[in-house]
Amino acid sequence: MSKVDRRILKTQEAVRKAVIELMSEKNFDDMTIQDIAxxxxVSRGTIYLHYVxxxxxxxxxxxxxxxxxxxxxxxxxxxxxxxxxQIWTEYFAENHTFFSLMLTSKGAPYFRTRFTDYLIEEVRKEVNVTKGKNEGxxxxxxxxxxxxxxxxxxxxWFSNESPIPHQALAEQMGRLLERNLS
Structure with a gap:
């Protein structure tokens, strides 16, 4: 496996960070490649080297x-x-700006759908309807x-500016999952 040039990684990280910062200022649809650059x-050409x-x-x-x-x-x-x-809520807290933007009005409308589809895929692995509370x-x-x-x-949680600590969110969501998937 070839090693990726650190300059490329730094550029991609700067571009990703710029998008998130810009989304906190304006709607994604109003943003241009020039704004991001x-x-x-970086130059617009640099962005087009990495993204369509x-x-x-x-x-x-x-x-x-x-x-x-x-x-x-x-x-x-x-x-x-x-x-x-707990692992998830820590990740949400560490990436608060991204998830907050994606799940609020300034976010990309299709993020919620992608997130839901991912959760459906994961939950599908856990659900058992042949025994327990979900039988039948x-x-x-x-x-x-x-x-x-x-x-x-x-x-x-994100729309209300994290009204409870992520640890409490994890504990309560975990208990609810236990109740519904055990």
Whole structure:
């Protein structure tokens, strides 16, 4: 595997950071590649070396966060729900600006859909309708219910400027998952 040039990584990080900063100032649709280039202190051509357009850039930014959530989910696969949820809420807190922008009115409208789709994929692995509290329920109803609830709670947390500490959020979400998936 070839090593990526540190200058490329620094440039890509500057561009990603610029997009997030600009999204806190204006709607994504009103943003231009020139705005991003100016904020990142790079040329437009440099951005086009790495991304097709601003939508590709945003898509790759979103995908990188979804992929990191996948990694965290795999790392927490053997943990109890509360401990696994703690890993997620720490990541949300560390990347507060990104998730807050994506889940509020200034965010990219399709992030919520991508996030929901990812959670559906993960919850589907956990739901058991052959025994326990969910016995006899339709598998897909339970999956949709839990994934939508998780998105709603996370969205509420960011939209209301983190009204409880991320540790408390993790504990309560973990307990709710235990109740509904055990």
């Amino acid at each position: 100016d904020k990142a202190n 357009d601003k939508y590709d850039l945003l898509d790759k930014l979103i995908e990188s966060h979804i992929n990191q959530l996948r990694v965290l989910c795999e790392a927490g696969a053997e943990l109890e729900f509360i401990e696994a949820t 329920f339709d598998h897909e109803v339970i999956v949709q219910f839990i994934a939508s609830a998780l998105v709603g709670v996370v969205e509420w």
